[in-house]
Structure formats: structure tokens, C-alpha cells
Amino acid sequence: MLEVAGIGRDYRVDGEVHTAIDALTFQVAEGELVCVVGPSGCGKTTLLRMCAGLLAPTRGAALVDGREVDGPPEDTAVVFQEYGRSLFPWMRVGANVELPLKRLGLTRAQRRERVAEALRLVDLEGKERVWPWQLSGGMQQRVAIARAIAFRPRLLLMDEPFAAVDAQTRADLEDLIRDLWARLGITVVFITHDIDESVYLGQRVLVLSSPPTTLRAEVHIGLGPERDQLETRSSPAFAKLRGQVWAEIQAAKRGET
Amino acid sequence: MIVLVRKALLVLGLPSVLFALWWFASAGSTSFYFPPLSEIVAEFGETWTAERWREDVLPSVARLGAGYAASCAAGVALGLLIGRVRWLFHATEPVLEFARAVPPPVLVPVIMLFAGIGDGMKVAVIISGCLWPILLNTVAGVRSVDPVQLDTAAAYRLGRFRTLTAIVLPGASPRIVTGMRQALAIGVILMVISEMFAAQSGLGFAIVQFQRSYAIPAMWSGILLLGCLGAALAAVFACVDRAVLHWYHRQRTEEA
Ligand SMILES: Nc1ncnc2c1ncn2[C@@H]1O[C@H](COP(=O)(O)OP(=O)(O)OP(=O)(O)O)[C@@H](O)[C@H]1O
Numbered sequence A: 001m002l003e004v005a006g007i008g009r010d011y012r013v014d015g016e017v018h019t020a021i022d023a024l025t026f027q028v029a030e031g032e033l034v035c036v037v038g039p040s041g042c043g044k045t046t047l048l049r050m051c052a053g054l055l056a057p058t059r060g061a062a063l064v065d066g067r068e069v070d071g072p073p074e075d076t077a078v079v080f081q082e083y084g085r086s087l088f089p090w091m092r093v094g095a096n097v098e099l100p101l102k103r104l105g106l107t108r109a110q111r112r113e114r115v116a117e118a119l120r121l122v123d124l125e126g127k128e129r130v131w132p133w134q135l136s137g138g139m140q141q142r143v144a145i146a147r148a149i150a151f152r153p154r155l156l157l158m159d160e161p162f163a164a165v166d167a168q169t170r171a172d173l174e175d176l177i178r179d180l181w182a183r184l185g186i187t188v189v190f191i192t193h194d195i196d197e198s199v200y201l202g203q204r205v206l207v208l209s210s211p212p213t214t215l216r217a218e219v220h221i222g223l224g225p226e227r228d229q230l231e232t233r234s235s236p237a238f239a240k241l242r243g244q245v246w247a248e249i250q251a252a253k254r255g256e257t
Numbered sequence B: 001m002i003v004l005v006r007k008a009l010l011v012l013g014l015p016s017v018l019f020a021l022w023w024f025a026s027a028g029s030t031s032f033y034f035p036p037l038s039e040i041v042a043e044f045g046e047t048w049t050a051e052r053w054r055e056d057v058l059p060s061v062a063r064l065g066a067g068y069a070a071s072c073a074a075g076v077a078l079g080l081l082i083g084r085v086r087w088l089f090h091a092t093e094p095v096l097e098f099a100r101a102v103p104p105p106v107l108v109p110v111i112m113l114f115a116g117i118g119d120g121m122k123v124a125v126i127i128s129g130c131l132w133p134i135l136l137n138t139v140a141g142v143r144s145v146d147p148v149q150l151d152t153a154a155a156y157r158l159g160r161f162r163t164l165t166a167i168v169l170p171g172a173s174p175r176i177v178t179g180m181r182q183a184l185a186i187g188v189i190l191m192v193i194s195e196m197f198a199a200q201s202g203l204g205f206a207i208v209q210f211q212r213s214y215a216i217p218a219m220w221s222g223i224l225l226l227g228c229l230g231a232a233l234a235a236v237f238a239c240v241d242r243a244v245l246h247w248y249h250r251q252r253t254e255e256a
């Protein structure tokens, strides 16, 4: 589904070339849920933007369904880190969620239906007529997630989507993502800096190094498909995986190879 | 209800006080140039007859409307283009800054050279002043649209047209409205000035005529009418602003 082949990105700051991502290579199979973790500023957002076709790589390429990404790929939804700024304040919540559906050739009733369903899934049922700026940060982020869900993408790219929500909502949203992923068979790339979250959500966790970033480690999470906030998180297997990812990130921060 | 009354008092309070001040201060005036306000008001009804409205006021307002509408259309369309196309922005920026800095009245004689002295000239004068604030504010507004919003539009492949109409235009609209507000004030001034140079009709023409024929109270009544016209246009503009940008104003008040 998604293939990242030696992708790298340099930024030019005050005339100096600064290598944010050196070279990354990994694959995400159809229907997989992969988490990407790494220290702050290691280039997670940069990686996501390159996969989403919003930023041209300096080296290498991202491929979706075997085709090189040179613009936003079809059937892909993105949830941005800056949730508040990705909603349009001149549209009500319902219109925000509906906007991407308008080019899908659905009838008005079908679009309404999808919007209502997506909002219900993120626990914002009946909030169509509310303005985004009347909502709390966590609620705004859930609108952004509802917009992605309503779009029914094949590939869902999420950039630290739960950073601004409280612990309880966060746990609910994590279960929601796993549930949607299992039911709809979509492919999910989930970026986070939260180690527990990556282990709880992912089938696989990719750990990035500090810049110039490379793929530091790949941890297979053999926790099985059924996960429970309480049981899974308190299981010894979870603790062991968590420790493994944690150690990799600590090593990444120290710049070890 | 009480809120409405308070608002009405607030809006009408200062003008009423000033009107009263003028009324009483000028009541005993014997100056030829500053007649009592009561005389001006009396003159108002006599001067601004139905015929004068038809011959002078309406043509003026029509020319203002035409010039202003053309400026809005051209300013927003060009502004969207220049704001979205990076090389075009860098190529036109210095020229636009220069054009903005030229005081519009100095262009009147120049425009008269090629546009004659008819309605076309007056509309052209109005456009020559109104276009720049709208154009420059639209460009600035388009360029200040949040990049995350543009990324969102791109990621969902909204397409050029929908991105422009659903994202860029509303995102830039607060600045566009600011430009249109500045342009309206400039437009009223230029409407009058263009009629002072060479005209057979219009508010500006009428006022100059009164002044030249020493019909001083009539001249003052014309100035009063101009002021009222400006205030009425500003009020209409405020209503449109509230309707179009209600999300913007409410967001600002509710977030504060
Ligand atoms: N537009 C830009 N211009 C210059 N440098 C940039 C730009 N965007 C990102 N960088 C740099 O690239 C590096 C990676 O940034 P990026 O935002 O991808 O990190 P991140 O892993 O998403 O961080 P965080 O966890 O804080 O969200 C950082 O050092 C950042 O300063």
C-alpha cells in the first residue's frame, strides 16, 4: 500500500542546508496499522507531509499503490497536528466534515448521512450546526478526525492527533481508531510521541532516530487484535514492548547508533 | 429591547449633540459664509427637489456605484490571481505599492486626457482610487491564508476551483472587506472631485455651482447631503460586513 524508499528531506535555513531526514525505508502493507514514534523535531511531520504529497522529498520517494507520490494521492485522508488550524472557521462543523465529500459524487442525503455517522463515532452527535471555534481543542480535533472518517479513505495518515485531548477522551479515541481500522480494513499510519500509545495502537512501531533521521528500530507488537485499555496496558507483554520502544527512543535521543 | 434602545442612543447621541451645538451656535449668525443652521435646513427642502435628485444626486450615486462595483470585481479577481501566483506577486509588488502611493486626485487631469469629460471619465477616476486598497488587501489576505488550511484542502484534493471559492476567498475575506471599506471612503471623495473638474451634473457639480453663484445656504445644504450620503453608505456597508463576516466577528468576540 505505502512504500517509503530511501526518502530524505533537507531544509535550507539561513542559507545553510540542514538535513532533517537522512534516508528512510519501510513498507506498510494494505490494511496495516503502523505507528511512528521519535523524539520531538526528528521529522515525523515532515515524513507525513511527504507521504501525503504535500512536500517534495529531497531524496528518494514515497509510493502509494506502487505509484510515486508527486501530489496528494487519491483516497487518502490526513489528520494534522495543528487541528485547530485545519478546520475552516467560516464553516459550521457539519460543513467542515462534508467539504471533502463534495467531489465524491454522492447525493446530498448520502453526504448528510456520512457526516452524521462520523460525528456520532467521535462522540459529537448532532453538532453539525455548531461553529468550530465554539468547541474545545479536543472537540475540534475530533471534528478533524470525523472529517477523515467520513471521507472513508483507504489510507489514513495521522499526525499526533490526540496530543490535545484529555486522557479519557484519548483512550476512547484510541479505541475508536482501532475499531474503525478493524472494521473498515483501512491502512493507518499513526504518528505519535507517546510510547504507550504507539504500543497500544500499532501492529508495528517504527522508531525514528534524531536528525539526520534514519529508521532506528522496528518493533513488532504481538499483542493480538483484541486490545483493552485496562487489561492490555497492564499486561506483562505490554510492559516489555513498551520498555523496548522506550529504550530505543532513549538511545535515539543520545544519538547512539 | 433595552439593549436596542441603548444602542440607538449610543449611535445617534453624538450626531444629535453636534447638530444641536451647530444649531444654537449659528442661530444668531449674520455671517454671509456661515448662515444659521436653521436657514440651511430650510434651504435643504427647497434645493433638493425631485428634479435635483434625478439630475444630480442619482447620476452621482450611479457613477459611484459603477466605479465601486468595477473596482471590487477587478480588485478581488486580480488580487486572488496575484496572491496565489508567487512569481506574479514578486513581479507586481513594487508596481502596486507605487500605484497605491499616488494620490488619486492628481490623476484626474491625466484621466481626462484620454477618457474625456463624460461619465466614463468620472467612473475611471473613481476606479483609479478604489482599485488599489481592494487589490492590495486581497493580495495580502490571500497570502495570509493559513498554510495548514491549504494543506488540508490539498490533501483532500478539493481541486483548484473549490479551493479558491471555499478556502482562499473566505480565508481572505476579512482583509478584502477592510479594503472595500477603505475604498468606499475614497470613492465618495473621488465622486465629488471628478464632478468638480468638468461636469454638467452631479452632487459635486451642484455644490460648486452654488458656491460660484454665492448661494451659500444651498451650498451648505449640499455638503450636509454629502455627509448624510456617506453615513448612509457606511451603514449599508456595516450591514453587509456583519452578514458576510459574521463568523469572523463572532469568533473574535466569543474567543476573547
Ligand atoms: N519549513 C521548515 N523550514 C525549515 N526547517 C524546518 C521546516 N519544517 C521543519 N523543519 C525542521 O525539520 C525538523 C523536523 O521537523 P518536523 O516538524 O518534521 O518534526 P516533528 O518530528 O514533527 O516534531 P514534533 O514532534 O515537535 O511535531 C526540525 O528540526 C525542524 O526545525
Ligand SMILES: [Mg+2]
Pocket (backbone or CB within 6 Å): A044, A045, A046, A081, A159
Ligand atoms: Mg510534528
